[in-house]
Amino acid sequence: MKSIHRAAAAALACAVLGTGSLALADTQIVGAGSTFDNPFFSRAFFQYKSDHPDVTVNYQSIGSGGGIQQFTARTVDFGASDVPLNPNEMKAARDANGAVVEFPVTLGGVAIAYNVSGAPGHLQLSSSVLANIFLGKISVWNDPAITSLNPGANIPNLPIIVVHRADSSGTTYIFTDYLSRISAQWKSQIGTSKSVSWPAPSSVGMKGNEGVAGQIQNTPGSIGYIELAYALENDIPYAALQNQAGKFVVPTLDSVRAAAAQKPTVSPDDFSIVDLPGADSYPICGYSWVMLWRNQADPDRGKQLADLFKWVVTSGQAYAVNVKYVALPESVQAMAQKALATIHS
Amino acid sequence: MSRLAVRNAWSAFMICVAAACAGIAALLLAIIVLYVLSKGAGALRPTFFTQIPRPVGIPGGGVANAILGSAEIIALASIAAVPIGTAAGVYLALFGRGRVAASVRFLSDVLTGVPSIAIGVFAYALVVLPARQFSAVSASVALGIIMLPIIVRTTEEAVRLVPHTIREGALALGIPAWKATLLVTVPVARPGITTGVLLAIARVAGESAPLLFTAFGNPQWSVGLTHPIAALPLVIFQYAISPYKDWQQTAWGGALVLIALVFALNLAARVALRSRFAR
Numbered sequence: 001m002k003s004i005h006r007a008a009a010a011a012l013a014c015a016v017l018g019t020g021s022l023a024l025a026d027t028q029i030v031g032a033g034s035t036f037d038n039p040f041f042s043r044a045f046f047q048y049k050s051d052h053p054d055v056t057v058n059y060q061s062i063g064s065g066g067g068i069q070q071f072t073a074r075t076v077d078f079g080a081s082d083v084p085l086n087p088n089e090m091k092a093a094r095d096a097n098g099a100v101v102e103f104p105v106t107l108g109g110v111a112i113a114y115n116v117s118g119a120p121g122h123l124q125l126s127s128s129v130l131a132n133i134f135l136g137k138i139s140v141w142n143d144p145a146i147t148s149l150n151p152g153a154n155i156p157n158l159p160i161i162v163v164h165r166a167d168s169s170g171t172t173y174i175f176t177d178y179l180s181r182i183s184a185q186w187k188s189q190i191g192t193s194k195s196v197s198w199p200a201p202s203s204v205g206m207k208g209n210e211g212v213a214g215q216i217q218n219t220p221g222s223i224g225y226i227e228l229a230y231a232l233e234n235d236i237p238y239a240a241l242q243n244q245a246g247k248f249v250v251p252t253l254d255s256v257r258a259a260a261a262q263k264p265t266v267s268p269d270d271f272s273i274v275d276l277p278g279a280d281s282y283p284i285c286g287y288s289w290v291m292l293w294r295n296q297a298d299p300d301r302g303k304q305l306a307d308l309f310k311w312v313v314t315s316g317q318a319y320a321v322n323v324k325y326v327a328l329p330e331s332v333q334a335m336a337q338k339a340l341a342t343i344h345s
Numbered sequence: 346m347s348r349l350a351v352r353n354a355w356s357a358f359m360i361c362v363a364a365a366c367a368g369i370a371a372l373l374l375a376i377i378v379l380y381v382l383s384k385g386a387g388a389l390r391p392t393f394f395t396q397i398p399r400p401v402g403i404p405g406g407g408v409a410n411a412i413l414g415s416a417e418i419i420a421l422a423s424i425a426a427v428p429i430g431t432a433a434g435v436y437l438a439l440f441g442r443g444r445v446a447a448s449v450r451f452l453s454d455v456l457t458g459v460p461s462i463a464i465g466v467f468a469y470a471l472v473v474l475p476a477r478q479f480s481a482v483s484a485s486v487a488l489g490i491i492m493l494p495i496i497v498r499t500t501e502e503a504v505r506l507v508p509h510t511i512r513e514g515a516l517a518l519g520i521p522a523w524k525a526t527l528l529v530t531v532p533v534a535r536p537g538i539t540t541g542v543l544l545a546i547a548r549v550a551g552e553s554a555p556l557l558f559t560a561f562g563n564p565q566w567s568v569g570l571t572h573p574i575a576a577l578p579l580v581i582f583q584y585a586i587s588p589y590k591d592w593q594q595t596a597w598g599g600a601l602v603l604i605a606l607v608f609a610l611n612l613a614a615r616v617a618l619r620s621r622f623a624r
Contacts, residue, residue: 028572030572043403056567060561075479208586210588217588239383323401
């Protein structure tokens with residue numbers, strides 16, 4: 001009993017001493033949001049910490065919707081989302097703490113990943129087949145619509161299980177944005193949003209890109225949408241999609257870059273880069289955005305935040321390529337720097 | 346005679362059924378422990394206990410910050426919940442009469458049943474939102490609330506088990522009631538109270554739901570009370586649903602550490618209880 005008391009007292013003493021010594025040396029920047037960004041952020045912030053030992057960035061990938069919510073509640077220093085704030089969210093944020101600065105931090109592709117034993121490494125899926133799978137109209141893998149696109153492939157008679165996001169997600173927004181463009185039925189019945197009601201009868205929702213990727217790995221017959229980095233890092237097979245030019249394109253850093261090049265300027269009001277023209281363009285791509293308050297209450301912290309993201313959108317992009325994201329195009333880097341320059345601190 | 350034989354046969358049959366049920370319960374625990382051991386033992390390299398997590402794609406690293414974070418949150422929660430809980434338990438056992446005591450008892454029973462995620466949301470609204478910061482303190486508030494009713498009820502039971510005669514003997518010698526309570530009754534009940542505290546700690550050590558929006562998690566070393574902090578159940582939750590093989594293994598390793606911790610606490614509770622009878 002006594003020894004328990006002593007151990008508890010010792011632990012407390014350590015904690016209190018630790019608090020004092022760490023609090024002096026360290027600025028902790030806290031961010032939350034997009035799981036799309038997480039592999040890039042975890043790598044980039046790890047690097048930033050080793051270059052700037054006095055700045056620690058704690059990023060929690062709770063989903064884009066959660067990131068926007070926590071940013072607006074002002075419990076975090078920055079939010080990250082694969083879609084800029086919509087008008088309602090922008091109004092709520094302005095009411096909470098004034099103007100918001102939004103800028104892209106990374107560029108990536110959304111891969112259509114699947115788990116079908118015997119299927120080739122990159123199944124070819126046309127836009128209408130893809131829409132019909134997610135609408136629930138195609139429910140087995142050896143449906144003629146799929147096999148006719150993949151002659152010679154030995155596709156088993158397996159029911160299709162759609163894996164989607166359960167949380168409010170920017171990746172869902174990008175994907176449903178694409179489906180709305182290629183399918184009138186999707187556009188009128190389901191629409192484009194960070195969370196939608198999924199029509200396919202056998203579907204399962206998971207939390208985060210992490211959860212969807214994990215679920216696909218463990219569920220034979222499943223198909224879902226994940227950020228390309230998650231498919232590449234985990235060797236999950238993913239489909240070649242038919243783009244606007246009619247060509248089947250595998251998501252790669254090059255095909256995502258080619259798509260983004262079709263639209264050199266983006267802004268928070270005009271951000272969508274899905275279904276763009278160009279023979280080499282992968283059709284489902286998106287920028288991911290970071291939100292900061294324009295007026296920073298604490299000048300030092302505000303400067304550290306601005307410096308951090310000036311690095312992220314320029315030199316930090318080198319680490320994006322390492323973890324299978326596409327570096328921001330020059331024009332977009334310039335747009336982001338311009339936005340960052342408006343932060344008052 | 347035949348009636349007796351039927352009864353004996355029925356009795357033997359029921360004993361077999363009961364034994365089988367007991368066996369199933371024990372077997373389940375054994376299966377869980379063995380499975381977690383087989384999956385998680387490989388993750389327990391020395392760095393697991395000394396290093397912080399590495400980003401995706403960089404091998405190595407550990408969960409030392411989460412182990413420290415969990416220890417800090419639980420220690421803080423205990424500092425708040427143990428004195429309040431034991432005092433309330435002693436009150437209920439010795440002095441609590443009538444409506445007030447009955448409602449305290451009822452409310453603490455209800456509190457035991459409140460889902461831990463609801464308590465997490467409560468701590469988020471109570472501490473995180475006004476402070477505009479996820480923090481170790483808010484996590485301790487959530488865990489402390491979960492611990493409180495467990496400590497209250499076990500303390501009450503432990504104190505009730507102390508024979509009246511001991512306390513009455515002390516009072517008869519002219520010792521004031523407060524002294525008789527603190528120096529005679531409570532020390533006799535101490536093994537039972539300790540058991541309750543240890544079980545309460547074991548209960549919250551594995552909670553992840555109340556930490557999601559309080560402790561929030563932290564990939565770095567951080568012990569500051571007003572900063573987000575890493576915790577073992579959070580790391581297990583985050584890593585277990587991740588698609589990365591080495592993260593999944595780390596999650597199994599973390600689960601193994603948690604099970605070992607809870608096992609050790611239960612064992613300590615047993616030992617504390619036994620010493621009472623040895624006395």
